[in-house]
Amino acid sequence: MLATLIHGERDIPVEEVPDPVLSTGGDAIVRVVAACVCGSDLWPYRGVVPTTKPKRIGHEFVGIVEAVGAEVANVSVGDFVIAPFYDCDMSCVNCLNGVSTSCLHGGWWGSKDRLGGFADGAQGEQVRVPHADGTLKVVQSGMPAPELIPHLLTLADVMGTGHHAAVSAGVGPGKTVVVVGDGAVGLCGVLAAHRLGAARIVAMSRHESRQALAREFGATDIVEERGEHGIARVMELFDGIGADCVLECVGTKESMDQALKSARPGGRVGYVGVPNGGPELPMRLLFNSNIGVAGGVASVRNYMDELLPDVLDGTIQPGKVFDLELPLREAAEAYAAMDERRAIKVLLRP
């Protein structure tokens, strides 16, 4: 079968690899219907994270189950499934606490899991899925209409992650919200905040097309300025004190600074931007203003139960973040388009 492998900086061919096989009784083999490229995939692509030997890549996919191990009980051949950006058993104490990204037995696509098994990367024709009973969310209504596929695919990562930022920031009915970051996650954060009933949502964005999508997703205001000027604009919009809830969806020192200074005293920052270079949080600023910080790597598997019905009935259409679709064999172009910011997020079809 075909799969994307990263060999090194900007060297990401689609190659013939062996078909996956069931290796434990809890595995499933899934034929990928759609996958996509994540902002975090750009780190090895750009060489920020060095690649020492060729490896499978990608961690977001939906597909159809082709085979299951003898111990698999909840997933059947022919099921249409969504996989989160990690594998998890959904039965350990952390999964039951709602934090399946800290599953005691799970792991990450494209690397060894905590039990030593290998999970394939997702940008390929097929994927071996460990802990299939826990990892895979079955769409009970069966094969979805083609136009639903992109929306369902966002539940693998960006929509669940935007939702996590909103939940972590305490977004609820009537709240005021600022979203820092206009990538796919930030835009999904706007949508999540709107879905949760926020009264006012400021999207911080300098890109016209992203501003338009943010407005479509529920943003009531756009702030183009950054840094001190951006904070000053936010203060103008919110009584001079800042917003109740701030979603940090970038992960740099600058974006976190922007987020912390956009929150009102007693407000909360929900962050999902992968901390890039480890910006540490300034305790004294937080202490003096009682600004809380919560979030982290989003347990999107836990959120699927809540979000899936709204995707299936069209209440939310997060798949609009995909503004380019390519065949799997053009994965390299998908990476280039995102790297050069020609596309927000690229969908790949095997």
Place this chain on the structure above:
Amino acid sequence: MLATLIHGERDIPVEEVPDPVLSTGGDAIVRVVAACVCGSDLWPYRGVVPTTKPKRIGHEFVGIVEAVGAEVANVSVGDFVIAPFYDCDMSCVNCLNGVSTSCLHGGWWGSKDRLGGFADGAQGEQVRVPHADGTLKVVQSGMPAPELIPHLLTLADVMGTGHHAAVSAGVGPGKTVVVVGDGAVGLCGVLAAHRLGAARIVAMSRHESRQALAREFGATDIVEERGEHGIARVMELFDGIGADCVLECVGTKESMDQALKSARPGGRVGYVGVPNGGPELPMRLLFNSNIGVAGGVASVRNYMDELLPDVLDGTIQPGKVFDLELPLREAAEAYAAMDERRAIKVLLRP
């Protein structure tokens, strides 16, 4: 009248000072019935915070109103009142948001407030109270029984602050809790967690008398170890993953580290320890485990409505943290006793 003044390191006499006078229409003059010494008062006492010229000190008191300005509506001469460790109007947007420590017009005892007025320190016979309508909580039932005075006095700071740590950590019925710090605030944190329905409360303490009080306040377990060994003990107690909620009541880098590593994935640290030397928060640790951090300088004035009834009817007896009582004129000995850890917290009576 007599009042405590700090002149410099370990130089803290009680001296004759002018009686306070009403200086704005919103002031009140309160005759102090009981005051006390706070752990944070030890900073200038020890010279950690330098004192450049003699100044009034103390920020916790209860007393009887002796005079009110023309604009004061909610407080009357003869009322028994509790003051929080700051002054606040309780009508600005931050006060209404529950964050009266960020009052747009308030300030701190012993220094200028945000409007430029001076608020007396509290370790004296009388205090001029700015924004009396907001600052002072009237005990409607009148002059309390003498044995209630210490308990009421804790609402000025330590009980409200321990409660803030618990609320910020998300303590509620059935939760597992670790409390880092066995000072007056940590002990009140144990009591607050118990009051909020925690199922299990670990107090980290190496002092026998404090352990005993922690148990009396509701601690179910004591951990004497610190650092790595302390964290290992906490893990043993909580499924190898840590507690739902951790209260950080010290404010050092070591105590925050202990707190963060005692929380389970998805858990929350509520902190009220004044950040001493600014320990910054390690983002990657928080991100990977979804540990949230909230808290800060506690808005104890906002909590008085909730906590006062429980003090008045004897449900909670936080005043047990006072293990020494001295006349005001022996303030210097009160400071020495706390500095040398001969006392947890000292009550002063003018």
